[in-house]
Amino acid sequence: MDLTPYCQGKPLPFDISDNLNDPLNKVTYDIIGAAYEVRKQCGKGLLENYYESALAYELELRGHKVERQVLLPAYYKGVEVKDPYRIDLLVDGEIIVELKSSAYLISQNFSQISTYLWLTKRRIGLLINFSAKDFRPGVWNQECPNYDLGIVRVIRSK
Numbered sequence: 001m002d003l004t005p006y007c008q009g010k011p012l013p014f015d016i017s018d019n020l021n022d023p024l025n026k027v028t029y030d031i032i033g034a035a036y037e038v039r040k041q042c043g044k045g046l047l048e049n050y051y052e053s054a055l056a057y058e059l060e061l062r063g064h065k066v067e068r069q070v071l072l073p074a075y076y077k078g079v080e081v082k083d084p085y086r087i088d089l090l091v092d093g094e095i096i097v098e099l100k101s102s103a104y105l106i107s108q109n110f111s112q113i114s115t116y117l118w119l120t121k122r123r124i125g126l127l128i129n130f131s132a133k134d135f136r137p138g139v140w141n142q143e144c145p146n147y148d149l150g151i152v153r154v155i156r157s158k
Contacts, residue, residue, distance in 0.1 A: 023094075024094060024095065024123065024124055027064065027091055027092050027094060027095050028095060028124060028126065030059070030062050030064060031059065031064075031091055031095060031097060031126055032126070033062075034055055034058040034059050034062060035055060035126075035128050035130075036135075037058055038051060038054045038055050038058055038130070039130055039135050041054070042054060042130070044101075044130055044131045044132070044133075044135070045101070045131055046101060046130070046131075047101060048088075048099050048100060048101040048130075051099055051101060051128075051130045052068060052088055052089065052099050055089065055097070055099065055128075056068055056089060059089075059091060064091050064092050065091070065092050065093065066089055066090070066091055067087075067089070067090040067093075068088070068089060069086050069087070069088065070086065070087040070089075070090045071084050071085075071086060072084055072085040072086065072087055072116060072119055072120065073085075074119070085115070085116060085119070087116055087120075094122060094123075094124070095122070095124055095125065095126065096113060096116050096117060096120065096122055096124075096125035096126070097125070097126045097128060098112060098113045098116070098125065098126070098127050098128070099128050099129075099130065100127065100128070100129040100130070100131070101129065101130050101131045102129060102131055103131060103132075103133070104129075104132070105127065105129050105132070105152070109127055109129075110127065110152070110154065113125045113127050113154050114154060117154065124154070125154045126152070126154070127152040127154060128152075129152075
């Protein structure tokens with residue numbers, strides 16, 4: 001598949017295009033493409049819930065199953081905590097997508113999606129900030145974080 005329409009002619013900084021036979025890479029690729037389409041159509045600066053609706057719709061148009069605001073229960077000493085976590089989007093039952101609409105990402109955003117990945121035992125999550133000045137993809141690197149990215153792929157280590 002050609003990444004040019006989604007990355008303005010630049011290759012993705014993480015290797016998914018070479019291995020689209022891996023179903024998770026294919027879904028990740030489609031989510032990134034859908035996010036670019038939503039950003040192109042809507043611009044930046046809208047509320048997060050608007051982007052959530054638009055991205056869910058765009059992904060469904062592309063044939064993906066999308067669950068919104070998925071409750072992720074949390075327990076303390078065997079008792080369920082009242083305010084559980086909520087995953088913005090769960091795509092095809094595998095990829096966690098956390099959406100933001102702020103000038104910059106902060107370290108808590110990365111902690112949030114990392115926690116979701118750990119609790120669900122899922123491997124890949126995407127943190128998408130539709131209001132980022134530089135709406136481009138990247139990989140979260142704890143040693144050298146880049147809070148300006150628009151799309152960040154977070155991978156749970158085994």
